[in-house]
Each structure stands twice: as C-alpha cells, then as structure tokens.
Amino acid sequence: MSISNHFTPSLSTLDLEMIRHVPPGGSWKNIPSTVSSERLKQIRRSFEAGEGSRSTYYGRLNPHKPSYTINTYFNRPGNGCFVHYGEDRMISQREAARLQSFPDHFLFVGSRGAVNKQIGNAVPPILAYHVAECLANKGVFIDLFCGAGGLALGFEWSGWRGILANDKDADALKTYEQNLTAETISGDIQQDLVFRAVVEKGREGFHAAGGAPTFILGGPPCQGFSTAGKRRSMDDDRNNLFIPYAALLKELRPDGFVFENVPGLLNMGGGEVYKLIREVLGVSGYSVSTWILQSELFGIPQRRKRVFMVGLREEQQVPPPVPTTSFEEKSGLFEKLPPTVTSKEALDDLPSLRPGQDGSNLEYEKEPTNPYQQLVRGQLTAREYISSLCIRRSAAL
Numbered sequence: 436m437s438i439s440n441h442f443t444p445s446l447s448t449l450d451l452e453m454i455r456h457v458p459p460g461g462s463w464k465n466i467p468s469t470v471s472s473e474r475l476k477q478i479r480r481s482f483e484a485g486e487g488s489r490s491t492y493y494g495r496l497n498p499h500k501p502s503y504t505i506n507t508y509f510n511r512p513g514n515g516c517f518v519h520y521g522e523d524r525m526i527s528q529r530e531a532a533r534l535q536s537f538p539d540h541f542l543f544v545g546s547r548g549a550v551n552k553q554i555g556n557a558v559p560p561i562l563a564y565h566v567a568e569c570l571a572n573k574g575v576f577i578d579l580f581c582g583a584g585g586l587a588l589g590f591e592w593s594g595w596r597g598i599l600a601n602d603k604d605a606d607a608l609k610t611y612e613q614n615l616t617a618e619t620i621s622g623d624i625q626q627d628l629v630f631r632a633v634v635e636k637g638r639e640g641f642h643a644a645g646g647a648p649t650f651i652l653g654g655p656p657c658q659g660f661s662t663a664g665k666r667r668s669m670d671d672d673r674n675n676l677f678i679p680y681a682a683l684l685k686e687l688r689p690d691g692f693v694f695e696n697v698p699g700l701l702n703m704g705g706g707e708v709y710k711l712i713r714e715v716l717g718v719s720g721y722s723v724s725t726w727i728l729q730s731e732l733f734g735i736p737q738r739r740k741r742v743f744m745v746g747l748r749e750e751q752q753v754p755p756p757v758p759t760t761s762f763e764e765k766s767g768l769f770e771k772l773p774p775t776v777t778s779k780e781a782l783d784d785l786p787s788l789r790p791g792q793d794g795s796n797l798e799y800e801k802e803p804t805n806p807y808q809q810l811v812r813g814q815l816t817a818r819e820y821i822s823s824l825c826i827r828r829s830a831a832l
C-alpha cells in the first residue's frame with residue numbers, strides 16, 4: 436500500500452546548510468554565526484531584544500519527545516521545529532498528519548499550501564475522540580468551520596454521525612468529502628444565503644435523527660474580536676464569527692455543542708472575550724464546561740493545547756477526559772501513566788525522503804512496531820489504541 440501525502444518540500448542550499456548544524460532537539464542556537472543568513476540575523480536580533488526565545492525556530496524534532504505544535508508553516512525551517520529528527524529535510528505532509536493523529540488512509544486534497552493549512556489547522560482526531568467519549572449518549576452533529584475534518588473524525592470514531600458540514604475553504608471541503616460522510620455546504624457562514632442553507636439542512640437532519648442527541652461542533656476562529664469586553668462590540672463587529680455561531684444555536688436549538696478554540700481565547704481582551712462568550716452561551720440556555728486539554732497527555736505525539744467549551748441544555752457540567760499519557764518526570768508514584776508518545780515512535784516506519792521528494796508511491800519501511808503506528812495504519816481502532824495505553828499503565832503500576 437502506498438502512503439498518500441508523503442511529500443517533503445525542497446530546501447534552498449542555505450537552509451540545507453543551516454539545518455545540517457542542528458542536532459535532534461536543537462534549534463537556530465546551534466547554527467554558527469559564520470553561516471550568513473538574513474533570517475538568522477533577524478531571529479538573533481529579536482532574541483537579543485528580548486522578544487521571546489524563538490527557541491523552536493530552525494528546530495529539529497527530538498526523536499524521544501512529542502513534537503511541538505504542528506502549525507500551518509511546517510514546510511518552513513525558520514518558522515518552528517519541523518526538521519526531521521534523523522534526515523536533513525522538513526517533515527512530510529503525511530508525517531505532520533501523523534503527529535496530528537490522522538490515519539494514513541486520510542487523504543488530503545488540494546495544492547501543497549492548501550494541504551499544509553488543513554493539517555496545521557485541524558483538531559487532532561484522537562483528542563476529539565477523547566472529548567466525544569465524555570458525552571454520555573452518541574448522537575448526530577453539524578460541523579461548523581469544519582476544515583479537513585479532524586474534529587469530526589474523532590467524533591465518528593466514538594460512534595457519532597456527522598450530518599452536515601460547512602466551511603468557506605473549497606479545498607478543505609473536498610478533503611472532508613473524501614474522508615467523511617456528512618453532506619457539505621461550501622461558503623462563508625456570514626453570508627445570509629449560506630447561513631439559511633445551514634439552518635434548513637441542519638433542521639432536516641436533526642429532525643431525521645429520530646430523537647438521538649443533536650450537537651453543533653466547531654469553533655469559529657476568534658481573531659475577529661476587535662474591541663473586546665463591551666457587549667456592543669459583540670453585537671456590532673461584523674467580522675466576529677461568534678455571531679453566526681450563536682445565531683445558529685438559537686435557530687437549531689441542539690441538545691449541546693462543542694466549541695473548540697486556541698487557548699489564547701481565554702486571555703483575549705484581558706479575559707473579557709471569554710466572559711462575554713460564556714454569557715451569551717449561558718443566555719442561550721446552555722450550561723458550559725470549559726477544558727484546556729494538552730494533546731500530548733492523550734496519546735498524541737505532539738504538544739498542542741486547545742480549549743473546549745462543552746455546552747449542554749441540561750443543568751449539568753461534563754467532567755473533562757482523563758489523561759492517558761504523561762511526561763514521566765511529572766508522574767507521582769500513584770499516578771504513573773505511560774510516557775508521552777514520541778515523534779520517533781510516530782514516524783519511524785515511514786520511508787526516508789530527500790528534500791523535494793514526493794514519496795506517496797513508496798511502501799512502508801517496516802511492520803508497525805508500536806500501538807501508535809498500528810493506529811495510524813488502521814490496524815487498531817481509536818478505542819483499541821487508548822486501551823493499549825491503559826494496559827501499559829497497569830503494567831507500569
């Protein structure tokens with residue numbers, strides 16, 4: 436079986452020279468000053484000016500640890516820690532998708548840039564699976580701001596069924612259609628026509644669910660909040676994607692919702708944005724539980740924090756999922772969990788590449804050597820994978 440999206444970008448001679456100086460787990464700080472690079476000078480200047488450590492720039496993965504957050508720029512060495520731990524090249528799109536816990540059969544569609552965006556923006560499916568497992572009864576969902584479908588995939592793994600998805604990014608929707616079954620509506624949710632179509636189709640779908648729990652999933656990107664903290668700004672700001680989100684809740688009255696976002700949401704406008712969102716959701720008749728989840732503590736080989744606000748119509752708080760893995764040094768005697776999954780464990784059965792190579796026609800290098808590789812190669816379900824971690828846990832106790 437060949438491996439889709441196993442493509443790594445080419446590198447300039449200078450970038451190649453720079454990354455050769457960086458050991459596993461290292462960064463730009465390992466590149467000698469004799470190497471002449473404008474980007475490097477820029478990074479050094481802002482480091483010296485105290486504008487942050489830039490510690491991940493020109494970073495190389497540490498094979499013995501989870502990766503840093505996979506963002507949408509994992510094709511560029513100067514924007515994070517995305518150099519392969521054992522080869523002088525960037526991680527491939529498939530490798531990035533694996534660090535996000537997408538299975539290898541999940542095909543990403545679109546230009547190289549479009550695929551990077553879909554992968555970097557996604558909720559890790561295994562994290563979404565953990566969230567879905569916290570909800571007592573399985574039901575149907577509408578997926579807003581659906582992207583490639585990482586959040587939806589995790590919910591489907593848990594037994595939920597997607598009935599409708601919306602995004603304005605046509606490539607992301609093609610990927611969604613390729614891999615998931617929900618009907619899709621393409622277009623900007625702020626446009627009346629699109630909004631009405633989502634309401635109409637959503638209502639039909641919820642009605643046809645025959646009493647199964649109905650949910651809205653998805654988090655509106657919240658950069659649009661301009662003058663945080665005043666109710667007026669919430670109402671007036673046409674760029675604010677929370678407005679159509681709240682309006683859809685009002686129109687469709689689902690049994691619950693899962694609102695996912697970046698942790699920065701909690702501090703935006705000195706915390707006022709979050710307060711306002713909670714207030715609006717509360718007024719809409721939902722009790723809301725807020726969780727900050729760290730992917731690496733849930734069997735995912737990546738450090739990535741996300742906020743989840745889970746709303747239920749009932750007066751009920753939902754307890755967050757229980758971590759399945761842990762940084763070993765933090766575990767006490769009685770809370771010993773298996774260690775976090777490392778980037779080498781996640782990637783080392785994939786074929787080697789040289790910069791610029793598309794290895795999508797290559798075969799796996801070897802049989803899977805651990806449960807994570809079995810998961811992404813479709814040999815374990817999400818449930819079996821998580822159970823395998825629990826088995827490792829009881830063996831460790």
Ligand SMILES: C[S@@+](CC[C@H](N)C(=O)[O-])C[C@H]1O[C@@H](n2cnc3c(N)ncnc32)[C@H](O)[C@@H]1O
Nearest residue numbers: 557558580581582583584585586603604623624
């Ligand atoms: C963080 S991504 C979603 C990731 C997705 N939940 C997943 O797990 O793969 C946010 C998405 O919102 C979409 N989006 C942004 N503004 C939008 C709008 N006005 N209408 C519809 N979709 C929008 C973007 O195209 C992007 O795909």
